Amino acid sequence: MEERGTPDGDPARSLERGPEGPETPIQVVLRVRPMSAAELRRGEQSALHCSGARTLQVSPPGGGPDVAFRFGAVLDGARTQEDVFQACGVRRLGELALRGFSCTVFTFGQTGSGKTYTLTGPPPQGEGMPVSPSLAGIMQRTFAWLLDRVQHLGAPVTLHASYLEIYNEQVRDLLSLGSPRPLPVRWNKSRGFYVEQLRVVEFGSLEALMELLQMGLSRRRSSAHVLNQASSRSHALLTLYISKPASQQVPAVDPGEPPVGGKLCFVDLAGSEKVAATGSRGELMVEANSINRSLLALGHCISLLLDPQRKQSHIPFRDSKLTKLLADSLGGRGVTLMVACVSPSAQCLPETLSTLRYASRAQRVTTRPQGPKSSGKKHSQNVEAEILQLQEENRCLRLQLDQMGSRASGFRGVRMAWAQRNLYAMLQEFMLENERLRKEVSQLQSSRDLARGEQRVLAQQVHELQRRLLSACVLHQPVPAPAPPCPCLVMPAAPCRALPPLCSCPCCHLCPVCRAPLARWACPQQEGHVPQASGSTPLSSQPPPWAPPCSPGFAKSPGERNHSDWTQTRILAEMLMGEEVVPSAPPLPSRSPRATPVLRGAARIPNLAQRLEALRHQIGSSLRRGQSQPPPSEGTRSPGQGFPPC
Numbered sequence: 001m002e003e004r005g006t007p008d009g010d011p012a013r014s015l016e017r018g019p020e021g022p023e024t025p026i027q028v029v030l031r032v033r034p035m036s037a038a039e040l041r042r043g044e045q046s047a048l049h050c051s052g053a054r055t056l057q058v059s060p061p062g063g064g065p066d067v068a069f070r071f072g073a074v075l076d077g078a079r080t081q082e083d084v085f086q087a088c089g090v091r092r093l094g095e096l097a098l099r100g101f102s103c104t105v106f107t108f109g110q111t112g113s114g115k116t117y118t119l120t121g122p123p124p125q126g127e128g129m130p131v132s133p134s135l136a137g138i139m140q141r142t143f144a145w146l147l148d149r150v151q152h153l154g155a156p157v158t159l160h161a162s163y164l165e166i167y168n169e170q171v172r173d174l175l176s177l178g179s180p181r182p183l184p185v186r187w188n189k190s191r192g193f194y195v196e197q198l199r200v201v202e203f204g205s206l207e208a209l210m211e212l213l214q215m216g217l218s219r220r221r222s223s224a225h226v227l228n229q230a231s232s233r234s235h236a237l238l239t240l241y242i243s244k245p246a247s248q249q250v251p252a253v254d255p256g257e258p259p260v261g262g263k264l265c266f267v268d269l270a271g272s273e274k275v276a277a278t279g280s281r282g283e284l285m286v287e288a289n290s291i292n293r294s295l296l297a298l299g300h301c302i303s304l305l306l307d308p309q310r311k312q313s314h315i316p317f318r319d320s321k322l323t324k325l326l327a328d329s330l331g332g333r334g335v336t337l338m339v340a341c342v343s344p345s346a347q348c349l350p351e352t353l354s355t356l357r358y359a360s361r362a363q364r365v366t367t368r369p370q371g372p373k374s375s376g377k378k379h380s381q382n383v384e385a386e387i388l389q390l391q392e393e394n395r396c397l398r399l400q401l402d403q404m405g406s407r408a409s410g411f412r413g414v415r416m417a418w419a420q421r422n423l424y425a426m427l428q429e430f431m432l433e434n435e436r437l438r439k440e441v442s443q444l445q446s447s448r449d450l451a452r453g454e455q456r457v458l459a460q461q462v463h464e465l466q467r468r469l470l471s472a473c474v475l476h477q478p479v480p481a482p483a484p485p486c487p488c489l490v491m492p493a494a495p496c497r498a499l500p501p502l503c504s505c506p507c508c509h510l511c512p513v514c515r516a517p518l519a520r521w522a523c524p525q526q527e528g529h530v531p532q533a534s535g536s537t538p539l540s541s542q543p544p545p546w547a548p549p550c551s552p553g554f555a556k557s558p559g560e561r562n563h564s565d566w567t568q569t570r571i572l573a574e575m576l577m578g579e580e581v582v583p584s585a586p587p588l589p590s591r592s593p594r595a596t597p598v599l600r601g602a603a604r605i606p607n608l609a610q611r612l613e614a615l616r617h618q619i620g621s622s623l624r625r626g627q628s629q630p631p632p633s634e635g636t637r638s639p640g641q642g643f644p645p646c
Ligand code: ADP
Pocket: 032, 033, 034, 036, 077, 109, 110, 111, 112, 113, 114, 115, 116, 117, 118, 122, 123, 228, 230, 231, 232, 271, 341
């Protein structure tokens, strides 16, 4: 059997006690709601039994040993709302608030366990739909008591209220004039954590306060799920601020204590829920996860607050908006009451046990209630304490950062180092490759320039040779004699495959090879020539496609030479060499876009030089032969031999 809690005694008396010195424990009241109609219909059994005013027995359905929990008060399903209000000792909290203490009442438990019911009564509630007085919850009853108390004080007291909800980790003002929008949570030395731009409304009557409550309830997020038809999807905080003019004094509850202002906060937590049990999907699931996360943060803070060494340890109130706003109530200077709510059904036992354990731990948490600052000395003591607290928080946060850093370097360090090494190696490789390519490009450019220069020289030499060849032809024409047969008749086919037909009778007058008048040659087979008509211009009047250097075509620079120029050169060379000649530079129009001129030109130059040499040799020997021999007769030449002198 597990026993937790304060020693037995009169619960009302223990709860009525106020701050009992420097450390005051959180008061915890347990409320067990009655079995719901649905649970009874399903035939569910109760697993909880109240034994005495402060002890709860839990009987596991499997027949295991009973477990007992003790709290400040235990209230079963038969207890009315008024019973709960009386047993919780909320009036005492109100008195402390009037004296300047910061007091909090919060409900805690599984979804559908009766938290909202305990604080504000059953749903639905909203503007113009107040709850019936008999079912009114702790809040309405406290309001009524407080207004009555203030009225009878006989001293001016100013009352204000604010109402907010924390929905999906966003603070929304439930009393805002427009639609609620997210508000930031800030911290400063004098106020601790607070919500910036939160609307705080002054009220002077119970009716006005009830209206504010109804307004907030109607705007609060709630949805239906399997366990609760009106499940709150947010944590809601309604705060009453009690203040008085500095010159005025609120009569003290205990003689000798200074009457000052304070605040009273009611917190209706959203319930923890197992998503599988509530059947939450989509938005409901997001809400449930957010709720569970903030409740987990709250549980974590409570656990750390229980640590006997907690003065040296940092409490992570900053982990969620909820813990920030409850920081003062849990571990600060406030006075706190927790109302833990549970369902009696055996079906809910796991969640119920969890709530009971949580509540048991919470009641061992102590706060250091602190009233209004009465002296400068106390103030400086507080400042010193706050500085120490902040230093401690800084130290813890730095430690966490270091841990995160080392953890990150633990599992990412190896990969990061590997990636950095690889990147560096890649960079080096790219730089080397770039350097190599840059060198290659400059080499290619210089060899291209060289090749172009050589091409230019060779082309000039070729032209010169052509000129000399043609003039040699003219010089060595035989003296007029009986007209020899036209050369085109001597070797009509094979040698002239690269040449155009020599004449196009009947209108030819000049030999297109040597420009000699054809009248010197007989043309007995005029009818055998195919006319080369090109438009109406007679061929004899057109320059031949392989015109001699003196023709305008040869005035061009090598760079300007066109396809036919190169063709002429090639034809001449073939005529002289007796074999096919590959042009040293590519014919420009037929250049392949993918071929690099530099490479092609450079590759062909040695060949062209050789051929040029051979051409020179051929011309020399041809000239020598021309000087020493008479023109050959038609029987001495054969197709395939070099072009004979005309
Ligand atoms: P929670 O806020 O914990 O999710 P609710 O307060 O909304 O749960 O209660 C769930 C349902 O149970 C509501 O319909 C409420 O009226 C009903 N209920 C809760 N506690 C009691 C009670 N003590 N007596 C009668 N009905 C209750």
